Amino acid sequence: MSATPVRIxxxxxxxxxxxxxxxxxxxxxxxxxxxxxxxYVVLRxxxxxxxxxxxxxxxxxxxxxxxxxxxxxLRHHVVGRSVDEVCADPGSLFRDLIGDxxxxxxxxxxxxxxxxxxxxxxxxxxxxxxxxGKPLWRxxxxxxxxxxVGQVDFRYLTxxxxxxxxxxxxxxxxxxxxxxxxxxxxxxxxxxxTSPGWLGYSDEKLTRLAAQAVxxxxxQIKLKVGADLDDDVRRCRVARSVVGPDIRMAIDxxxxxxxxxxxxxxxxxxxxxxxxxxxxxxxDDILGHAAIRRAxxxxxxxxxxxxxxxxxxxxxxxxxxxxxxxxxxxRVAGVNENLAILLLAAKFGVPVCxxxxxxxxxxxVQHLSMFDYVALSGTxxxxxxxxxxxxxxxxxxxxxxxxGHYTAPTTPGFSxxxxxxxxxxxxxxxxxxxxxxxxxxxxxxxxQAA
Amino acid sequence: MSATPVRIxxxxxxxxxxxxxxxxxxxxxxxxxxxxxxxYVVLRxxxxxxxxxxxxxxxxxxxxxxxxxxxxxLRHHVVGRSVDEVCADPGSLFRDLIGDxxxxxxxxxxxxxxxxxxxxxxxxxxxxxxxxGKPLWRxxxxxxxxxxVGQVDFRYLTxxxxxxxxxxxxxxxxxxxxxxxxxxxxxxxxxxxTSPGWLGYSDEKLTRLAAQAVxxxxxQIKLKVGADLDDDVRRCRVARSVVGPDIRMAIDxxxxxxxxxxxxxxxxxxxxxxxxxxxxxxxDDILGHAAIRRAxxxxxxxxxxxxxxxxxxxxxxxxxxxxxxxxxxxRVAGVNENLAILLLAAKFGVPVCxxxxxxxxxxxVQHLSMFDYVALSGTxxxxxxxxxxxxxxxxxxxxxxxxGHYTAPTTPGFSxxxxxxxxxxxxxxxxxxxxxxxxxxxxxxxxQAA
Numbered sequence: 053m054s055a056t057p058v059r060i061x062x063x064x065x066x067x068x069x070x071x072x073x074x075x076x077x078x079x080x081x082x083x084x085x086x087x088x089x090x091x092y093v094v095l096r097x098x099x100x101x102x103x104x105x106x107x108x109x110x111x112x113x114x115x116x117x118x119x120x121x122x123x124x125x126l127r128h129h130v131v132g133r134s135v136d137e138v139c140a141d142p143g144s145l146f147r148d149l150i151g152d153x154x155x156x157x158x159x160x161x162x163x164x165x166x167x168x169x170x171x172x173x174x175x176x177x178x179x180x181x182x183x184x185g186k187p188l189w190r191x192x193x194x195x196x197x198x199x200x201v202g203q204v205d206f207r208y209l210t211x212x213x214x215x216x217x218x219x220x221x222x223x224x225x226x227x228x229x230x231x232x233x234x235x236x237x238x239x240x241x242x243x244x245x246t247s248p249g250w251l252g253y254s255d256e257k258l259t260r261l262a263a264q265a266v267x268x269x270x271x272q273i274k275l276k277v278g279a280d281l282d283d284d285v286r287r288c289r290v291a292r293s294v295v296g297p298d299i300r301m302a303i304d305x306x307x308x309x310x311x312x313x314x315x316x317x318x319x320x321x322x323x324x325x326x327x328x329x330x331x332x333x334x335x336d337d338i339l340g341h342a343a344i345r346r347a348x349x350x351x352x353x354x355x356x357x358x359x360x361x362x363x364x365x366x367x368x369x370x371x372x373x374x375x376x377x378x379x380x381x382x383r384v385a386g387v388n389e390n391l392a393i394l395l396l397a398a399k400f401g402v403p404v405c406x407x408x409x410x411x412x413x414x415x416x417v418q419h420l421s422m423f424d425y426v427a428l429s430g431t432x433x434x435x436x437x438x439x440x441x442x443x444x445x446x447x448x449x450x451x452x453x454x455x456g457h458y459t460a461p462t463t464p465g466f467s468x469x470x471x472x473x474x475x476x477x478x479x480x481x482x483x484x485x486x487x488x489x490x491x492x493x494x495x496x497x498x499x500q501a502a
Numbered sequence: 503m504s505a506t507p508v509r510i511x512x513x514x515x516x517x518x519x520x521x522x523x524x525x526x527x528x529x530x531x532x533x534x535x536x537x538x539x540x541x542y543v544v545l546r547x548x549x550x551x552x553x554x555x556x557x558x559x560x561x562x563x564x565x566x567x568x569x570x571x572x573x574x575x576l577r578h579h580v581v582g583r584s585v586d587e588v589c590a591d592p593g594s595l596f597r598d599l600i601g602d603x604x605x606x607x608x609x610x611x612x613x614x615x616x617x618x619x620x621x622x623x624x625x626x627x628x629x630x631x632x633x634x635g636k637p638l639w640r641x642x643x644x645x646x647x648x649x650x651v652g653q654v655d656f657r658y659l660t661x662x663x664x665x666x667x668x669x670x671x672x673x674x675x676x677x678x679x680x681x682x683x684x685x686x687x688x689x690x691x692x693x694x695x696t697s698p699g700w701l702g703y704s705d706e707k708l709t710r711l712a713a714q715a716v717x718x719x720x721x722q723i724k725l726k727v728g729a730d731l732d733d734d735v736r737r738c739r740v741a742r743s744v745v746g747p748d749i750r751m752a753i754d755x756x757x758x759x760x761x762x763x764x765x766x767x768x769x770x771x772x773x774x775x776x777x778x779x780x781x782x783x784x785x786d787d788i789l790g791h792a793a794i795r796r797a798x799x800x801x802x803x804x805x806x807x808x809x810x811x812x813x814x815x816x817x818x819x820x821x822x823x824x825x826x827x828x829x830x831x832x833r834v835a836g837v838n839e840n841l842a843i844l845l846l847a848a849k850f851g852v853p854v855c856x857x858x859x860x861x862x863x864x865x866x867v868q869h870l871s872m873f874d875y876v877a878l879s880g881t882x883x884x885x886x887x888x889x890x891x892x893x894x895x896x897x898x899x900x901x902x903x904x905x906g907h908y909t910a911p912t913t914p915g916f917s918x919x920x921x922x923x924x925x926x927x928x929x930x931x932x933x934x935x936x937x938x939x940x941x942x943x944x945x946x947x948x949x950q951a952a
Contacts, residue, residue: 083603114575114604115615121571122614125564153533154564160757160785160808163613164572165565208784211761211793307610311661334658335610336813338788339820343661358610363786370789 058099058135063127063172065120066092068470069113069480070411070443071489079252081278081308087113088443089480090411091120091168092470095175097135105179106468109167110382110410116480122168125155130172139180143203146173146388150205162360166385173386174416178466187461188387189422193229197222204392208363212370218395225398225428232426240457241421242432243439244272244302246409248291251276255290262294269456272300272327272436278308281317288324297325304330307358311340315347328352328376335359341373354378357407361385362392369400378438380407381416394424404429409440414451415467418458446474508549508585513577513622515570516542518920519563519930520861520893521939529702531728531758537563538893539930540861541570541618542920545625547585555629556918559617560832560860566930572618575605580622589630593653596623596838600655612810616835623836624866628916637911638837639872643679647672654842655812662816668845675848675878682876690907691871692882693889694722694752696859698741701726705740712744719906722750722777722886728758731767738774747775754780757808761790765797778802778826785809791823804828807857811835812842819850828888830857831866844874854879859890864901865917868908896924 073085089112095105109119129148138145149169150161158165181188192200201219245268248261258275265273275291277284284303291301303326309317314332329351333340335358345353356378359365368374377397379390397404406421408414414437421437429435437458444450449467452459461467477484523535539562545555559569579598588595599619600611608615631638642650651669695718698711708725715723725741727734734753741751753776759767764782779801783790785808795803806828809815818824827847829840847854854874856867864887871887879885887908894900899917902909911917927934 083607086604086607112604112607114602115572115608118568118572118575118608118614122565122568125568152564154536154562157533157536157562158565158568158614158617162609162786162810163615164568164608165614167608206760208760208787208790211790310656310658334813336612336811337658337817339817340658340661360612361786363784367787367789 058097058102060095060130060133060135060138061098062094062096063123063130064094064096065123066090066094066475067116067120067480068092068411068475068478069116069486070478071485072442073113079250080276080304080306081251082306083112088411089113089116090470091116091123091171092475093123093171093175095130095179099135102135103179103182103465105175105182106466106470107171107173107175107178107386108382108412108468109171110413118164119168122164123171126168126172135179135183138176139183141202142173142176142180143388145176146203146385147205149173150385161363161385166361167383170382170384170386170389173388174382174466174468177387178468182465185464187419187463188466189419189426189460190233192387192419192423193233193427197226200391203388204395205362205388206392209366209392209396212366213396213399217399221395221398221428225430228430229427232430236422236426236460240454240459241418241425242436243270243453243456243458244274244300244436245270245439245441246274246276246304247441248273249275249304251279255287258287258290259294262291266295266299269454270299271456272302274302274304274330274438276306277303277321278305278317281320284317284321288321288326292324300327301325302328302330302354305332307331307334309333311337311343314344318344318348318351322348322351326351328354330354330378331358336364338364338367338371338373341368342371345373345375352376354405356380357383359383362389362396365393366396369396369402374402377402377404378407379404379417379420381413381420387420390420394420394428398428403434405435406437408438409442411443412447412468412470414439414444414458415447415449418451418461419466422460446470508547508552510545510580510583510585510588511548512544512546513573513580514544514546515573516540516544516925517566517570517930518542518861518925518928519566519936520928521935522892523563529700530726530754530756531701532756533562538861539563539566540920541566541573541621542925543573543621543625545580545629549585552585553629553632553915555625555632556916556920557621557623557625557628557836558832558862558918559621560863568614569618572614573621576618576622585629585633588626589633591652592623592626592630593838595626596653596835597655599623600835611813611835616811617833620832620834620836620839623838624832624916624918627837628918632915635914637869637914638916639869639876639910640683642837642869642873643683643877647676650841653838654845655838656842658813659816659842659846662820663846663849667849671845671848671878675880678880679877682880686872686876686910690904690909691868691875692886693720693903693906693908694724694750694886695720695889695891696724696754697889697891698723699725699737699754701729705737708737708740709744712741716745716749718903720749721906722752724752724754724780724888726756727753727771728755728767731770734767734771738771738776742774750777751775752778752780752804755782757781757784759783761787761793764794768794768798768801772798772801776801778804780804780828781808786814788814788817788821788823791818792821795823795825802826804855806830807833809833812839812846815843816846819846819852824852827852827854828857829854829867829870831863831870837870840870844870844878848878853884855885856887858888859892861893862897862918862920864889864894864908865897865899868901868911869916872910896920
């Protein structure tokens with residue numbers, strides 16, 4: 053007699069918001085006042101001793117409740133499924149979520165509905181990795197290449213990458229993987245830091261934090277630009293003079309410019325030996341990025357944190373529009389779609405340098421880069437993961453940075469779980485923080501009533 | 503003493519769903535069972551005698567509640583605004599909605615959040631046209647060109663279209679506008695019909711409806727394809743034999759194919775003198791559409807109903823990827839963004855043939871094509887608006903088709919208002935229809951619970 057299979061019994065959602073806008077942390081040319089937030093999901097099972105699966109979408113405040121509603125709309129695909137089956141093949145759930153034709157209409161495969169799928173899919177991978185007793189990077193790096201190929205949706209990709217090509221890349225990625233695992237566990241994965249460069253910071257704060265970044269062992273920093281060119285020239289000069297000639301310095305316009313303005317502005321800052329210009333224009337503008345890249349070389353062009361799905365990444369690579377692919381762990385449809393994007397980048401030989409920061413994005417995306425290093429690209433050359441020193445204390449298994457490197461996680465799972473007390477305190481609008489805050493003054497509404 | 507200005511007092515939302523999946527109306531290769539739905543919004547004012555503004559997002563069932571939540575998230579930008587001010591310059595509200603940086607993160611400018619903005623923006627235009635005493639097409643066609651240019655967001659467009667170029671196009675569009683208005687009011691705007699060609703229909707029904715379409719005066723029909731090539735060959739043969747050689751016959755794959763499959767399948771059907779292949783692949787795949795277009799000529803390539811925003815349309819035109827631009831009235835950010843897309847199409851000399859059908863899309867989009875004809879492109883040559891004979895009886899000012907032409911609306915507004923009794927009956931899940939239906943059997947949930 054077989055035991056009753058363990059099933060997923062609940063898809064619990066939480067609207068968690070941190071009041072980051074009050075410190076000007078995270079301010080850039082397009083996002084002056086973000087309240088870093090998470091539409092958070094917990095998959096619960098009917099085995100009390102078993103682990104839960106955690107995942108989330110990162111947002112910056114208002115609208116987080118819309119994201120929660122979108123996750124909620126996926127519940128009927130999840131509740132009741134066998135945990136063994138879904139963990140043995142997360143792609144089975146991924147395909148059902150992507151394939152819901154009525155929900156697909158709301159994208160297709162982009163925006164709120166797609167990010168909701170990402171949150172749920174990532175929660176399944178968290179659950180799968182916990183049950184396997186491995187950190188996610190290791191589960192992926194040790195997985196059978198054919199099984200990994202089966203996790204990828206190749207629809208709309210086959211003109212650039214076929215399943216056979218993906219399989220070959222993954223098989224080749226296995227050569228030397230054991231050595232790279234050893235190396236990763238010993239030294240970690242290179243990081244760069246955005247902490248010095250937020251637009252809201254004074255030159256004094258920029259100077260202090262840039263010097264600190266070098267002292268902490270980072271070999272690359274990043275400055276937000278795009279609000280005022282004179283200010284940017286001054287800030288780049290300050291930063292370069294602080295870090296010296298050997299530290300890479302990237303700039304990030306957060307989609308502020310049209311194509312010609314991006315070219316003009318980037319060229320004006322190139323004198324300070326800019327390594328890459330990030331998000332020079334709309335993340336949707338493949339041809340625009342290609343034109344910018346041709347014009348601003350040798351400054352590299354980077355984008356991806358807002359790239360909606362694998363189809364846009366495919367074209368950015370086909371068009372020669374980017375030097376650096378910046379995956380985001382929670383923008384696309386989770387680990388499965390990021391596998392497709394990592395494979396595309398490997399096929400085209402373009403390095404992946406993930407976007408991170410926000411709430412928990414560092415915790416998630418480190419696993420994807422570490423898998424990429426150990427079992428796909430096989431190198432950390434010109435690869436760095438963004439690091440921002442925000443909100444890590446709310447996580448149960450926070451990232452650990454040593455000498456400018458992400459330390460490889462060893463705890464089973466996807467490092468996605470937030471502390472229960474943080475969830476309780478920052479749930480909007482009823483958690484203890486927001487209840488007290490809203491009782492005092494309501495900053496989240498515009499005072500436009502008559 | 504000035505009177506107290508009239509203000510918008512409420513943004514009321516409704517989750518309206520029609521059980522269309524039970525008739526196989528609307529079935530295609532990607533959407534086998536759509537329940538045509540509307541996330542519907544009414545802007546109310548504090549002047550009881552004044553008109554309301556109506557707008558909506560079209561969805562196909564599940565997830566309509568997410569779309570409603572997204573419209574709800576925009577309320578703080580709308581409630582309390584002066585009706586005079588917002589009707590004198592709908593762009594002022596449009597810019598505030600697009601410019602909400604926290605909400606922008608949820609796209610940016612795509613998917614659920616962007617469609618919600620479209621619903622609210624369209625409701626404002628409905629209100630503005632009603633107050634002006636004009637159907638929307640006429641309000642636009644008679645508007646000052648400089649004012650119209652001020653309604654457009656040129657961000658990310660200036661490498662393809664500048665405000666000065668747009669102004670010149672609109673000024674030139676005025677030549678002969680009075681004659682074209684007369685002609686439009688006399689004969690209407692050409693339509694084509696998709697009614698014969700849904701995938702779920704038998705050959706008998708296809709034959710009967712195709713013959714009826716010709717008898718009704720349509721000069722173009724469209725068939726859904728992409729599920730089974732042998733079936734498609736047979737259906738195209740049947741349809742061509744019924745309509746004869748002089749009627750244009752388009753086919754529509756609803757994004758079913760990868761690039762190489764799109765080319766192979768389209769070529770296999772080209773023998774039946776196919777006029778255009780619509781949505782051959784992902785709407786995000788600009789380079790894919792360009793490759794398909796090069797390969798399948800002289801069959802034309804059409805897309806747009808799922809194109810998320812002006813940035814993708816810009817690139818489809820820049821890349822020479824489409825022969826036909828298919829705007830949708832409710833997918834992008836409303837009239838303002840569609841003005842940008844019409845201007846781009848005019849700049850590149852590509853005809854606009856709108857997507858319609860669904861719930862109320864015919865009612866809305868006719869106004870945009872009629873404006874395009876009277877005051878921008880100046881021609882109906884190779885221009886047709888899709889027509890589907892579904893659900894029009896739920897609207898107060900339904901489209902009127904005569905001899906294969908949309909009759910020009912004369913009632914003030916955007917023809918967006920649904921009948922109050924339809925709203926009440928089909929509100930999900932509490933309207934009379936759904937309450938009775940759900941009490942009987944619950945078709946909207948998958949039976950996956952343990």
